[in-house]
Amino acid sequence: MTQTAIHRVTTLDLPVQPRPWSFAVERRAGIDAHFAVKQGERPIWNGRVLLARDPVFAAEHFSASYFEADFASMLAWRDWGFPDQEVFNGFGMGALRGSDGAFVLGEMGQHTSNAGRIYFPSGTPDLDDIRDGAVDIAGSVEREVEEETGLTSKDYRAGAHWDCVVSGVSIAMIRILASDLTGAALRAGIEANLARQQQPELSAIHLVRDIGDLTTAMPRFVTAFLEKQFAR
Template sequence: MTQSVIHRVTALDLGFVPRPWPFADERRAEISAHFAIKQQERPIWNGRVLLGRDPVFTAGRLRASYFETDFASFLAWRDWGFPDAGVFNGFGMGALRCSDGAFVLGEMGQHTANAGRIYFPGGTPDPDDIRGDAVDIAGSIAREIEEETGLTPADYRPHAHWDCVVSGSALAMIRILDIDLAGEALRARIEANLARQDRPELSAIHLVRATRDLTAAMPRFVTAFFENQFAT
């Protein structure tokens, strides 16, 4: 099991610095071949994503810099065991917490790159999340939540802090978002929104109220967050 460390911060200082990625340049032919195989398995698109370097936690703040690359390179880096150890996948996630204490998570559909995985709404940031020379993780979360669930920022209240879960080459910036609905009511609302979509990202909605609700389909950064949450 991957050892995870949680840093609680109140500020994210995430700069965007365009730079080449030697891994992607030097292994381009292998990456293209790998992506072609993945596209045969499911229809995925080679869009653009942002990856991070040089994370530093100090005095309630996370500092790091991001650069842009293509999804094919990201996927190969992930599937091949993260060969460039100086790079991390730093993404935001919205931990929707209902009025009865239940947390809401989504199960990724079979047509997605993470089929069957269960986690909070969120995802690897992309160029749409760049604001000037910074990466807006809060904005990335809001966009992903609306795309996946239909909820907008008017529906929830964000906590002031972030739980940054470092798990291997993943850095999940998780923010609790309180919502004034009970778990079953919110699940029904999200399911109704999914039913209106032609190709929803999510195939099911799961509720977590205690560690007994955790499953092997949840990544380590999710289970580590819950273990810490329910222990306090």
């Protein structure tokens, strides 16, 4: 998975199938040392996350096999240049879009592991996202949107399809969440919600109305998605 590609699908089949991760086992000492350094830089904790293997796109269907790992191993895997190319980070994103066509993105706070990056509400799936033995990406997106912005499923209409953006060892499953509010009104509401939090995950809200609003702080899977949207 080295080139950026976008696959539009309507169904996701993402079973959780426990399987050892040789990278996490064989490099345990180095991973723990690396995480200790990162904890000294910002307050992060070593929770459990879900990573994936064996991605398959067939017609309008996407399937993959997920397994449980610790955040420390995922962080080292990322920071060390993704030494295990058989594993990927497959996560959902909620592309909030105002009634005027503006997309709403958040900038990660300096206390987070992705400080300064700008993207849609999202998060690597964790154990709370497992439903009936599979990863519930739709539920994960709904949870992340509410945690980051304060918006609930009553505040938008979720699209019927997913744009799966393959970029390196990431697959972002992006669904448009259409609001009846303008982009500016959405931003104002989200900023008011952030102001009520002691340590919000987001430090700023950005509106993207056209390609000229894209920045290098946005990951490639985000800019590729937006470029396709604005090209329509």
